[in-house]
Amino acid sequence: MTTAFEELLTGWITRQRWFAGKGRALEKVTVVSDVPLGPGLRHVIVAVRQNGHDDRYQLLIGEREDIPARLAHARIDTTVYDAVHDADKTGFILDAMARDAEVGPLRFRHVPGEVIDTSPRSLVIGAEQSNTSLVFGDSYICKLFRRLIPGVNPELEIVTALARQGSQHVAKPYGWIEIDLDGQNTTLAIMQEFLTAASDGWALALTSVRDLYASMPGVPAGEAGGDFAAEAFRLGAATAQVHRELAAAFPTGVIEAPEIKRMAETFRNRLERAVAEVPELGDHAAVAHEAFDRLADVTGPVPVQRVHGDYHLGQVMRTPTDWVILDFEGEPGQPLEERRALSSPLRDVAGMLRSFDYAARHLLADREDAAELAPRAREWSQRNRMSFLDGYADGGGRLHDDDDVLLRALELTKAVYEVVYEARNRPTWVPIPLSAFRDDG
Known part of the structure; x- marks a missing residue:
């Protein structure tokens, strides 16, 4: 049975820039993972069925009794919103990466030897079609992969390998988030140096x-x-x-x-x-x-x-x-x-x-x-x-x-x-x- 929350997402997800199934009939939205991260913050993975095939998408869901005007554009319902736009909530990402935290099936990791400053606040930037990027102060940029493909993302694989070689032509990696999907270690996000003067x-x-x-x-x-x-x-x-x-x-x-x-x-x-x-x-x-x-x-x-x-x-x-x-x-x-x-x-x-x-x-x-x-x-x-x-x-x-x-x-x-x-x-x-x-x- 479809829940009220899944019905909310059904109407909302098709309007998002990063939704890859535009132009195809949406058959069903099913929550396949729902992990509480802290007060008013949840990590959610949904399966979206179209033409008999499921694609999975990653969401950060925020909950507030009164959603402030600065978050009106991220509203999903009267008390539910897309929390990637809420700097009061996204600091959890930095803190969890810094601690190599494991929250339910989610694993937050930082690059060995790197220290992550947990104080910067985030801002969503750009108009990426398939991902969402959060800039934390002038230090980090964290790319969340919205549509999830089981396996290690090539960007994480390549950038970490090149950084170990001391490459001067990649932005330094600081951390990532991962989960197991279909039995495979799957990249949810990667955080790198933000090139402020570039x-x-x-x-x-x-x-x-x-x-x-x-x-x-x-x-x-x-x-x-x-x-x-x-x-x-x-x-x-x-x-x-x-x-x-x-x-x-x-x-x-x-x-x-x-x-x-x-x-x-x-x-x-x-x-x-x-x-x-x-x-x-x-x-x-x-x-x-x-x-x-x-x-x-x-x-x-x-x-x-x-x-x-x-x-x-x-x-x-x-x-x-x-x-x-x-x-x-x-x-x-x-x-x-x-x-x-x-x-x-x-x-x-x-x-x-x-x-x-x-x-x-x-x-x-x-x-x-x-x-x-x-x-x-x-x-x-x-x-x-x-x-x-x-x-x-x-x-x-x-x-x-x-x-x-x-x-x-x-x-x-x-x-x-x-x-x-x-x-x-x-x-x-x-x-x-x-x-x-x-x-x-």
């Missing part, structure tokens, strides 16, 4: 693009204010360093010709499905087919290792000293085993190259002078792509002549994904990924 890579790149577009016609990208090429070089070097550290921390391997052919066939199948959904892509499909044919002819071996898996300018931060890489969760929506699978590090390189192209072109989407500025977009993109690749090679990343074939195929299959995404969500942006298939870029 700037988002995407924002920095857009500032450079705007400066170029605002400069006098004919001024080269390298001479316009806010040139980004030096930062792209440093980012390439940092990326190579992290790839080397990942190769040292986790198993590596190689893929041979048969697996490379299967990869090319997978890319080809994705292209065909994309053309069926976005017929406009069909005019450019020959370029991708040629790249995938060349990939199928590679005899190997191709080195593979753990990689970031969802690498772009929005996943990096520029601190006063260097670049820091964030969000090692892998590609959203993919099964955990795929996100943890070994892959070519050029997958990350291709993702960043596509991100440079997006930074250059997306500001043109609604401009009347887009055609006039298009050559400048190509110039900015090419300049920063080459600087990134130079930095990657300088930092020890593998970029031999034979790798060009794989890199080109990886970049085009990423653009195929982008075409479908934009057609579904931002149709006016479809020309951005389509430009990847033109000879002139």
